[in-house]
Amino acid sequence: MVNKKIIKFITTNFLALILIFLFAFPIYWMIIDSFMPNDLIIKWPPIFIPNKLTLNNYLQIINGTPIIRWFLNSIFVSVAVATLSVLIDIFAAYALARMNFKGRDMIFKIILGALSIPGIILFLPNYVTVNFFGWTNTYLAIILPALAGTFGVFLLRQFFIGIPRELEEAAKIDGAGFFSIVFKIIVPEAWPAIITLFVMNFMGTWNDYFWPLIVLNSKSMYTLPVGMAAIQSQYIQWYGTMMAGAFMIALPSIVVFIIVQRYYIKGIVFTGVKG
Amino acid sequence: MRKNSIWGYLFLLPFLSFFGLFVIFPLIRGVYMSMTKWGLYGGNLGFIGLKNYQLLFDPNFFMSRQFWESMWATTQFMIFSVPLFIFSGLGLAILINNQFLKIKTVSRMIFFVPVALSAPVIAVIWMWLLEYNSGLINFLLTFIGIGRIPWLTQQPWAWISIVITTLWWTVGWNMIIFLGGLQNIPTELYDAAKVDGANSWNTFIHITLPGLRNVIFFITIFQIIASFNLFAQPQLMTGGGPGRSTLPVMLYIYQTAFNFSLPYMGISSAMSVISGGIILIIIMILFLTLGKEAY
Amino acid sequence: MKKVVVFLMILSLLTVSFVMASQIELSFWNGFTGPDGSYFQKIVDQFNTEFAGKIHVTMTTMAWGDYWTKVPVSLASGQGPDIGISTEDHILSIADQGMIRPLTPYMNTLGVSKDKFYSAVWDNGYFKNQLWGLPIDQNPLCVLYWNKTLFKEAGLNPDQPPVNRQQFIEYAQKLTKVVNGNQQYGTMISTGWPTYFIWYSIFRQNGGSLFNSDHTKAIYNDNAGLDALQFLYDLVYKYHVSPTNVQVDSDVRAFQNGTVGMEFNGLWELTAYEQTPGLDFGAVLCPQLGSEIPAVDSGADYLVIFNKKGMSNDNIQAALTFFKYVEEHISIWMQSPKLPAEPSVLSDSFFQSIPMLASITKDANNIVYPHFFNLWGQATGPIWDAINYALTGKKTPVQALNDAVNTSNQILASQQTY
Secondary structure, X not given: OHHHHHHHHHHHHHHHHHHHHHHHHHHHHHHHHHOOOHHHHOOOOOOOOOOOOOOHHXXXXXXXXXXXXXXXXXXXXXXXXXXXXXXXHHHHHHHHHHOOOOOHHHHHHHHHHHOOOOHHHHHHHHHHHHHHOOOOOOHHHHHHHHXXXXXXXXXXXXXXXXXXXHHHHHHHHXXXXXXHHHHHHHHHHHHHHHHHHHHHHHHHHHHOOHHHHHHOOOHHXXXXXXXXXXXXXXXXXXXXXXXXXXXXXXXXXHHHHHHHHHHHHHHHHHHHHHO | OHHHHHHHHHHHHHXXXXXXXXXXXXXXXXXXXXXXXXXXXXXXXXXXXXXXXXXXXXXXXXXXXXXXXXXXXXXHHHHHHHHHHHHHHHHHHHHHHOOOOOOHHHHHHHHHHHHHOOHHHHHHHHHHHOOOOOOHHHHHHHHOOOOOOOOOOOOOHHHHHHHHHHHHHHHHHHHHHHHHHHHHOOHHHHHHHHHOOOOHHHHHHHHHHHHOHHHHHXXXXXXXXXXXXXXXXXXXXXXXXXXXXXXXXXXXXXXHHOOOOOOEHHHHHHHHHHHHHHHHHHHHHHHHHHHHHHO | OHHHHHHHHXXXXXXXXXXXXXXXXXXXXXXXXXXXXXXXXXXXXXXXXXXXXXXXXXXXEOOHHHHHHHHHHHHHOOOOOOEEEEEOOOHHHHHHOOOEOOOHHHHHHHOOOHHHOOHHHHHHHEEOOEEOOEEEEEEEOOEEEEEHHHHHHOOOOOOOOOOEHHHHHHHHHHHOEEEOOEEEEEEOOEOOOOHHHHHHHHHHHOOOOOEOOOOOOEOOOOHHHXXXXXXXXXXXXXXXXXXXXXXXXXXXXXXXXXXXXXXXXXXXXXXHHHOOOOOOEEEEEOOEOOOOOOOEEEEEEEEEEEOOOOOOHHHHHHHHHHHHHHHHOHHHHHOOOOEOOOHHHHHOHHHHHOOOHHHHHOOHHHEEOOOOOOOHHXXXXXXXXXXXXXXXXXXXXXXXXXXXXHHHHHHHHHHHHO
């Protein structure tokens, strides 16, 4: 019996170690190669331990692309989307969870149904709309369509429904209006869900590629994912430079992720397990 | 009751405005566009009824062939990836959940970190690893005597490359959801099974899998939708090649719509409607057949 | 006296502010990403310095694929660039769609006329009795690079590349041998990029024409096309002077590593080869490997003025001033590297100082351009596949070309239905 347990222990941990190695290695390789000069990187056989490390690739990216501007663009739109969507979703979710008005459940069903509309049908007409208003190549083109996301409304409504009514009843007796109730009672109670939504929308906007690709025209307006594609085509064949660009773009994502992973994971689990 | 009404609508108004403008309105407009000739530069060039749809089902029209080829490419990717990603996610979750594992948190984080990256970044990283002449993987292959493989320029390697890249990127997502699901299964069930003398395989089949029913169902739906949306990896890694074999429908519609010298936006809309409709039907069928049990 | 001084000061302030306020801003877009773009940026920077206060040009670069989406879209919504670059394959489409202004009324201001330019590149930008773009360079797609050291070792004159098909095969055979245990090849024919351009050059050298005059039928599976493809196929499978299944860029690496004697590629590889330490090589435009007339496939760039809403006559004049400046300082751009669009650039001393370009340019009269039309890009796509199928041994050259012609015809037929 004991032997079996030891074998299981060894195999499990060994398997995990191998998988960790396989998963982490691409990132390691990207980082290492980003410090290698472009002409050494294509040498055959590959040089594993370069005797000549260089920051040249990073300098090329900083001088050759507006990467700092891309970073600022990404931060701005991600924070804007996360903040604004949380705000409007809180109100919409409260209305759907607590208020009584004609058509409430119908509206909720429509919103829920919209979750199943494949995005592929919407992107072209949305593009035409954005173009029509002259929002192409502006932050508005990224921010405004993202505020139509239904996931947040759904998430918050489910959460709000679970909040004990007594708290609101008590506040109503004290004469509190709707705004007070929302901000002084609902929001504090639902804080974990709200943060989770904020984080999910932030990451979603931060990593979005397809939509910014089609609505952003000039290089200075790109977000980081679109910038990565631009670096790939600009420095094709110059793999060291490409890796430097990739690392510079991946790093903030990884840092942000490590900070918010608790909430990000909560959000994902909610969608899969309770959704 | 009436006072409530106004407030209700007011609270919903901001969200509903965006929802209406960017979800409901484009749904209608997309269908309208699919029945027009529409140019990127020229705009609306006129209503043509169902002509776009007719052409897309006409085997002599070259875009029809290319469209259905792209649908087949997407289908192939879905076949290769959906079961694989689900089982891999489950496998990783079971590994992490295993009582013998000492390095739980580290493992979980490392498997999940690629999810934090955007599609172009992972495409670039793997493009370099799989590069024919100087990439690391081909070096290892020549080192052990197999020789270089044209990962991005020939089949079946092109699909394998895209699948592996996407697996590395998103399996963590499935893993996390499965972990949540696993932890939801009451431990009493496992204790009871042990008492009855069940081995791990039986426990897995009769307790774990049924307990994960909901989760498996929803991950399947998510995976189908995510695989259907395949875009960045083939765009940046294989260019849709060799030939058109890795050109998925999302990429094909993008290429046709944004071709400025020809008024193809209308027919691209028709393609969107057809492909979107097909995936919608598939999901509906899944919901109606298996979803009933899940609920 | 004081009053006069004050008055003069105010007057000069007003004049200065008036001049500053009337500095014309031009936005200039192009696809010159990467290191070559920095040469064009130099011209732009120099121009801005010389014309400070009068005209300021802002240059933005993006990948060509993006460029051809973003430009029409921004123009359609009233924004977008004032001036830009059009490559040789798009100028007909954008003129057709009304996205650019004809330059014919300004030919005198620019000081240009047909006889100043190589006729092929001029004609590609002059159609429907209008000049649509100012040609500024030519970018040959078929350049023969040869390794002088390997030539010497094989007993060949290192300064004389092959000038016809027979010599090419002969030299390639002499260069294909085992050296120090490694297989050396006379040449390497890639199964993908950029072999289409080689094929097309030989095809035109055979007097071939891709389509009939009204673009309703593809006719490139005739003798001209078949012979060109068969020749490339034979290099691999009959004469064995090229390895099989050459992947894209393997030929470039091999040339840099000195394991292949002759290599075909575009002019753009010149920089990479020049920067390869220890590589002693020569470069010349594609020799006459066909049977009729010399021909070399090429790209080209044209300066164009976009039909942007609200463009004033002052803006147009400013654009023309910029164009003229670029033309006068074009040698700076030639470093990227490019061949000139005008023969007169050959006598410019700066151009002569750029390594190798002057000697490559001596054959520039052989440069030809395809006859473009709206569906040209789509309709020639199948040829790339055909070349790939033939060179990977999956189809015979005859089969490959016939299949491609069928697909091309289908594409062309859609011109009737859509």
